[in-house]
Amino acid sequence: MIRTIESKLLEWKNSEGRKPLVLKGARQTGKTYSLKKFGTKEFRRLHYINFQENRGARKLFSGNLNPGEILEAVEFYLDTQISPGEDALFLDEIQDCPSALTSLKYFCENMPRLAVVCAGSLLGVTQTDEPFPVGKVDFLHLYPMSFEEFLLAVDDGKSREFLDKIKYPDTIPEIIHGHLMDRLKEYFIVGGLPEVVQTYRDKQEKKHEAFLQARKKQEALITAYMSDFSKYAGKVNANEIALVFQSIPSQLARENKKFKASDAVPGSRFSRLQSPIHWLVGAGLLLKTKIVNSGEIPFEAFTQHNRFKLYLFDVGILGALAKIPPRSLYLESDLFFTFKGAFCENYTAQEFIYSGCGHIYGWMSNTAEVEFLREIDGDVYPVEVKAGLSGKLKSLNVFAKKYRTKYRVRISARNLEFNDQSLLHSYPLYLAHRFPLK
Secondary structure, rough: OOOOOOHHHHHHHHHHOOOOEEEOOOOOOHHHHHHHHHOOOOOOEEEEEEEEOOOHHHHHHOOOHHHHHHHHHHHHHOOOOOOOEEEEEEOHHHHHHHHHHHHHHHHHHOOOOOOOEOOOOOOOHOOOOOOOOOOOOOEOOOOOOOOHHHHHHOOOOHHHHHHHHHHOOOOOOOOHHHHHHHHHHHHHHHHOOHHHHHHHHHHOOOOHHHHHHHHHHHHHHHHHHHHHHHHHOOOOOOOHHHHHHHHHHHHHHHHHOOHEEEEEEEEOHHHHHHHHEEEHHHHOOOEEEEEEEOOOOOOHEEEEEEEEEEOOOOOOHHHHHOOOOOOHHOOOOOHHHHHHHHHHHHHHHHHHHHHOOOOOEEEEEEEEEEEEEEOOEEEEEEEEEOOOOOOOOHHHHHHHHHHOOOOOEEEEEOOEEEEOOEEEEEEEHHHHOOOOOO
């Protein structure tokens, strides 16, 4: 499968002052696959150690953390020769060997020619007494596959190629728009976790069966995530982590989607769940949208620690956790109607984050709410997400009038349209990743 992370990995390899690389991300997002593919392609040889599968390998980092001595021990352990400058050393599941994480500082300082790449969610590392190599590592984050990556994975490169060429102020033929919306419904069910996407791709000629098999895989992954809560929670209450995670569908089902602690753990306050939420966001399993009460920048200056919305990191996992039948999603049955808006919001949050926008924010003031605010080159753009073709834009208009924005943005099932007279730009959901078109 082709991932956009590949170009970023190549940039890292060729950068001046390159440091050891840690590829972060939730479990099952494809970190190991991506780094193995990259390392095998771009280096003479890739030397691989998995601290979870080979517990004995942890002893390699149990003593002196001098890179020369470590490298010599690794060569004996793997029965190989490692050539700095030509080879790469891949330390997988590095969160299971905190001293290996610490050693990256010394590889950075004393053996910069050796390309060291690591994968891990870093869960549990902060619970140890091992010092973190601050300033001595480079980071990249791997998310689940975006909608555009999904298109490539299911052999619809033609659609991906079409999306690549769209620019302002293009229009999209209705027949292509309809095809892309159908593909988006598939993505809503399958999501972007590579193992689930592969399962769907293998059986996609028989869609009903493919959806059911994908859902089984999602349910198995949810079980695996729940197991991780207990394994890596450290000092944080694993049961409360699970309750917050499981509460996300009900949190998003409300008209006011601001996180309520009592919806996760009856009778609890935010202060009690602050650590579980921080843990889940740090693990990459939840996306946090801070709510501001002003449209001025910097947005961060107008946030409050207990006002935010939480989305799941993968829309497919959202459907599985909410137990929405794949058929209801694909056929958009009335049984799914009330939750459809939440689904589209969650998807848009993912696409914004995956496109590299950094932190995401929303706006609330009295009864008015705008799902997302984007600050681009000093300008603020309010973004309202609609599940269908129509819907009032009252809150969007209130915000635009109050803060005099350049234009308003609607992301919905409607086709692409730029109305410069009314200052309203309508993006179809499948183009959320490309906002703003230029």
